[in-house]
Amino acid sequence: MAGEPFGPASDPPILRAAEILEGGEMRAIPVERDTPADEGFAAFLDGAQRMQVIAQEDGIPIVLGTVSAAVRVRVDRRMQSWGRRPPVVERRLYMPFAYLGNSIVDAETRFELIDTSEADQNGIIPSQHPAALMERAVKKVQEDRERAELSLAEAWCESEEGPLFIDGGIGGSAAVATSSLAVGVVKSHRTLHAEGEALRTVLRLRVGERSPVFRIASRSRTAVASWYLRVRSADTRDSMWGLVRVEVPEENWSSEGANAVSCWVLRESSPLSLPDKRWDKMAYGVYDTEEFLRAIS
């Protein structure tokens, strides 16, 4: 997922112990790289968002948000657009209706208007503080991007046969989180699903090693099976360097499956995704998709 110029709203860093499904304890499992070369991901899905404050009404930001998502399929080792569904590019205006006059809210515009002042899941309405309104706008844009991504992921899982590399988690959609074609690869680790010695084991994973499969569940998301995988050596870097977390449907998990998917993910570490700053974790297919979205949105 790419976003500019405003980054996604950050969650606070959290440690949360997870239920280990594969064996009883957290440990390093070497990934055997003997998966046939013709197996692997058939396509890559990623989304992007871009926000631009196009007007300020008494300090209240009116934001033009652009979200986009695309699936890029791999044919003869080269990336190209998925023929069944075109990429999604949507533009909306994000503004707090409650703090703006009717003349603005009712103005005719070619963009869909999104109210950033409505109450969230907890019933909280943002204050008139411009930063709070901006944060809410960012969150709304993120939700729209995730929705765009998931719509494509669902379409893929319904119509295709090859595994789909999804940049990010898969739990946001039950259809995706239960499809055997969906593999989510999470690069950010604001929430680490281990504590204590288990955490140390995860952070000490060497390149080509994975953690056992564990379960991730939350109220708002479908439960998935997940594991950590080190795709690049972190010997001279910080402990998060080259560390990704893989998600697959909970029902389908197996040690062999985790090994095979890990092998696929490791294979995607070449070619490098430079000059992207997240190149240590980012698959080239995702990088290509982001470049594609940058070109069309």
Added chain:
Amino acid sequence: MIAPMPLGRVVATERKPNTPHEFHFWTALDSPVGIGTIVRVDGAIATGGQIPHIYGVVTEGFSYTDLLTPLHDVLGHDGSPGNARFAATERAEIRLYSAAVLRQIPEEPLQPVPMGEVFLATESDVAIALRMDAFLKPGASTGIPVGIYRAGGMDSTIYLDADFLLGPEAAHLNITGVSGLATKTSAVEWMLSSIFTHFPESKGSIAAVCFNVKGPDLLYLDKPALLEEKDLELYEKLGVEPKPFDKVNFYAPYTAKGFALNTLRSNEDLEANTFPLSWGLREVLQFAEVLLNRDDVDAKADALIDFIKENILDREFTDALLGRKYIVRSFGDLDEWFRDVLRALEQKDDQSWRTHHVATIRKVRNRLSNISTRCAGLVTDEAIVSDLPFGSFEDRTVYVVDVAMLEEDAQDLIFARIVSKLREHLERRDLGVKNLIVFVDELNKYAPGDGPETYVRKMLLDIAERGRYLGLVLFSAQQFRSQVHRRVVGNSGTALFGRMDADELATPGYAVLSPAIRTKLATLEKGQLMVRHPHFTQPIFVRFPRPAVMQGREGTERYPQAGEMTIDVAVYRSLRLLDPGISLSWVQEITALYTEREILKARHATLLARPNDVKAYFAAQFRRIIPLEQPLTKKAAPALRTPPIDDPYGF
């Protein structure tokens, strides 16, 4: 009909914008576009009510990936190139091309090339792009096929405009290419075939005089070559019959001995259309300055030579000093005249004669007498002339003058005299043909950009600058165009380039070509040419078929040069062409009592006259010699009686 798919899209950025003369486009990785490919851009927005179509030729290509630095690729594959093949994905890659505009439709207003789809040019597109539509009108075509343009499985014939190749609008052809790849000779042989086939009837007759300056390159134009299927297909496409020239005459001087012709084409089987080239005093004196350098011909010497030309040559000349009448027709006559003048001056102890100082007379005698030695074989002491058929040149005929085995002086003399004669006859419109091509190879040598002003260079400049008004067209070739006089190559309306030497391509004259075009020129295959022509705004690459004439190397293998021969064999071989009934023994019988000089003179006379009764004519050329009668055998008077041995008195 299914609309053709575009193979590219025009792109432009602020850093790399399109202009009225250049545009950029990208293609798929597997597109058939390459350097030299002609493309058509269809604009999207009408200009003046007309959708613009832009025709261009690809001059440069770029390829790159999304890689920021090569180091990233090294890191990505752990420093091992072999690992790259295991990567699941190839990097995103682009093929970006730059193209030079050949033509815009509409031509006004001339605007930068718009964004649009790019298509491979069709055959009709190529004709429009190269403005060939202007001279390929049905019934009035002046197109001369130069080769085939090939791209994406499509062959398109490229034509040159005869009005611009052979005059009068522009004229002359210059060919550049490295030696040894048969590019230059092959190209000119092919062009002559094409011209002889396609030269418009309305423009009259045409012939060619080719100077063979090295090797056997042009000596087998009348013999067929073994052509491959691909060449035959090219010939068919280009509308030229794959056969050698119907009418070719070869000319070469004799060797210094004067027996045989000084040419590699001296094989007995090739004698029928191989003729001697032989000149006497009159022919040479007119071009004395070709052979005499400036140190030789000062004002005084020049005055004496003029005096000889005006008052002595071919005229009855008498002078009180000399006491008798002279008619000087040959070098021999001239030397005799000089000898008598000098002797008379010595007897009178005088230092000058008719204002000419004795030293000048001696100097001019020395220099002129020397010519027949320096150009032995070509110039004879006698007034024996065997020349090109000036005045009766025939349509679609090639006249090859072989000077390859001659000394430089003789080559210069031949070139100067023949070109001058051609020019004179064309000016008088009595050459026999209306248009004449003169082909000269090794222009680096004959018309160099630097060095002293020579007669030959002046003549080449004159043809290049004024020849087209006379119908005299120069086809020239050289390895290093940059070293040829600028006015010669600059006046060549059409230029062909074969494979080029990298050093030559680095000279400033080629700076107008893109690096990719220069690279292509340095690696051109045999049979490929780059063409510049007044109608084409950019150089175009074409293929031409292998000439349908035997190549020099094959010719010398199949028709080995005749070895040294005796004078009677040489004469027999010459005369047999006129009368097959002549035998070697007959020649030996007739010539037995005469000197070599007399025999050669008789042969020359017979060859020139081509009489009905060759034997009688040849025999009549010799002075009558009354053979000595055999002395009668003296018979001893018979003894009356044998005396007895013991009879001391004989009784």
